[in-house]
Amino acid sequence: MTDDDAELLARIRNGATDDFSEFVRRHQSQVVAILYRYERQRHTLEDLAQETFLKAWRSLAQFDGRAPFAHWLSRIAVRVALDHLRKTKRQKNEISLAELGEEALDWLRNPDERQELESRQAAELLAVAMRELSPAEQVVLTLQELEGLSIKEICARTGSSSVAVRVRAMRARNKLRKTLERMAGELK
Amino acid sequence: MNEKQIERLLKAARGEPAPLPPKDLERRVLRAIHHERRETSLVDHLSRLLPRLAASAALMIVLCLAADFCLANLLQPDLDSGLTQLAEEWLFAAK
Numbered sequence: 001m002t003d004d005d006a007e008l009l010a011r012i013r014n015g016a017t018d019d020f021s022e023f024v025r026r027h028q029s030q031v032v033a034i035l036y037r038y039e040r041q042r043h044t045l046e047d048l049a050q051e052t053f054l055k056a057w058r059s060l061a062q063f064d065g066r067a068p069f070a071h072w073l074s075r076i077a078v079r080v081a082l083d084h085l086r087k088t089k090r091q092k093n094e095i096s097l098a099e100l101g102e103e104a105l106d107w108l109r110n111p112d113e114r115q116e117l118e119s120r121q122a123a124e125l126l127a128v129a130m131r132e133l134s135p136a137e138q139v140v141l142t143l144q145e146l147e148g149l150s151i152k153e154i155c156a157r158t159g160s161s162s163v164a165v166r167v168r169a170m171r172a173r174n175k176l177r178k179t180l181e182r183m184a185g186e187l188k
Numbered sequence: 189m190n191e192k193q194i195e196r197l198l199k200a201a202r203g204e205p206a207p208l209p210p211k212d213l214e215r216r217v218l219r220a221i222h223h224e225r226r227e228t229s230l231v232d233h234l235s236r237l238l239p240r241l242a243a244s245a246a247l248m249i250v251l252c253l254a255a256d257f258c259l260a261n262l263l264q265p266d267l268d269s270g271l272t273q274l275a276e277e278w279l280f281a282a283k
Contacts, residue, residue, distance in 0.1 A: 017225070020217070020218065020221065021214035021215075021217065021218050024214040024218075025214055028209035028213050028214075029206070029208075031209075032206055032207065032208075032209045033206035036206045036207060042207065045207070046210045046213070046216075049209065049210070049213060050213065050216050050217055050220060053213075053217040054220050054221065057217070057221050058224075107197075111189060111193040111197070116196075116200065117196070117200045118200070119200050119201060119202075119203040119204035119205075120204055121200075122197050122198075122200035122201040123200075123201040123204040125197065125201075126197065126198070126201045145198045146198065146201060146202050148202070173194070176194065177189055177191075177194055180189045180194065180197075181189045184189060
């Protein structure tokens with residue numbers, strides 16, 4: 001934890017509640033970036049970011065300062081995202097190709113070497129395909145493949161064992177491949 | 189779909205920039221914190237008040253029982269005979 005964060009935390013613990021807004025200012029970009037991997041709708045994303053900081057506020061007493069505040073906060077953000085995925089899994093389970101842009105559909109039809117997909121289209125395509133995965137698999141795949149975290153770091157973020165993380169990562173990747181193949185098959 | 193194609197898709201998605209945080213996020217978070225603290229303090233007040241109310245109610249019940257016991261044993265006529273007397277004097281006075 002930086003000296004600035006430690007000093008700010010001490011002030012908040014002594015009752016300066018309004019100083020928590022400084023924490024929000026410092027870490028909001030990081031929290032929004034994490035949550036955006038799981039929720040692309042702006043309004044819901046903002047609600048999840050608020051919920052993350054509110055949860056951080058509630059459990060501030062448990063933060064011992066051994067790890068950086070940013071790491072601790074990202075664990076909370078991942079937990080909020082996982083809860084959100086579990087809630088929405090019941091509602092948004094179906095895969096609809098109509099949600100995808102023309103570029104993403106072209107790539108699915110012909111994912112050859114020459115055709116590069118724009119990052120936004122790729123993320124949208126992934127978000128749709130990932131609906132076939134369980135929430136826990138989505139989180140592991142996102143942390144590993146999109147955030148580039150190691151197995152050890154994923155264990156720290158999710159609180160799962162390394163065996164569970166490895167199994168989920170492998171299963172998630174297989175499911176993702178099969179889903180993309182099925183989606184491509186529907187287009188032909 | 190082969191692994192290489194999936195890797196390209198993931199690589200492309202990795203590069204997507206996150207949106208900017210909402211401008212009023214700090215304000216929204218603080219508002220939610222203050223709201224929660226108000227609710228918590230109301231619950232705190234109630235949880236402090238309820239044991240006192242319960243103790244007062246218990247004391248009142250004990251006092252009432254003691255008073256009834258004293259009246260029943262020490263004073264004559266008791267409540268039954270008092271009621272009988274009232275009935276005779278007022279309700280059946282017309283007879």
